[in-house]
Amino acid sequence: MVRAPAGVWRRYSWYRHGQDVTILIPPECATSARIDLDHASGDEIVARVRPDRDDPVFAGHYPGFPLLPGVYIVEYVHRAVLAAMPSAILAELVSCRFLRTIDLDDELVVTIRYDGGLHRGAVTVSGAPAAEVLLRYQEGHG
């Protein structure tokens, strides 16, 4: 098992006011969670995620009641994809369903399958489904 890198700088281009604009964007790390890759091969990625209890975000989400933001779950799946495809640019969160809240002491298992141009992430805690996340990435950045 290897710790997933935090990502790489990526080139991002878009069209604005009649001109092509290109910038370099840094690794996307909204969270400081530890993400370990079990494996990334073929069309499957499996990672284990430990939320970071010391993440300053919990002072504000929420005071006296630290709760993992739902968008962090999306980021965990996204970062597991980035570990396997460092240059990927997220184009769409196609869908996401949250099935249970997650305790800060839980270990999450993220299993991602690439199918039909989409990355389908299943997040479980102790074998129980916690979230389903469907992501689409820009072509040509994988």
Next chain:
Amino acid sequence: MLDRDDIRRLIPHRPPMLLVDRVGELVPRRRLLGSYTVTGPRPLPAVLLLESWGQAALVLIRHDRPMPDVLADGVPIAGAFEGIRFGRPVLPGETVEHRVELIRLIADTGFVRGESVVGTEVVMQVGRLVGAVRPAAALRPAVLAGVSDVKEST
């Protein structure tokens, strides 16, 4: 118009996770325009752009029923996202404007959609977000009581 202090009286999010600075227009039970300025050294991660938009949506849903304290007023939780399309990153120093439209409100479950823009550029489209409020005591340990299974038509 609502400033950051007003917003803190309406929703329970606090720094560093309070990601709405201003509400410029609010039409009760219909729509809202809110904004957030990226102050850090890095572009705003996509998921935090979505979080920021969701907080603006919560202001629209709860402006007439303030919920500054999750232990007393309930906990806002996300149930589902659909069709969240991301454009170019929002860069340090830029102000992103959130446009939120309330589709439907069923008890404490809200269905909202909209977009975020920087100037004239759309940086995120939100097909649908489903959010709910649950009592704090009901969330630990917690199964989300079917929030993501609530249908608009019910």
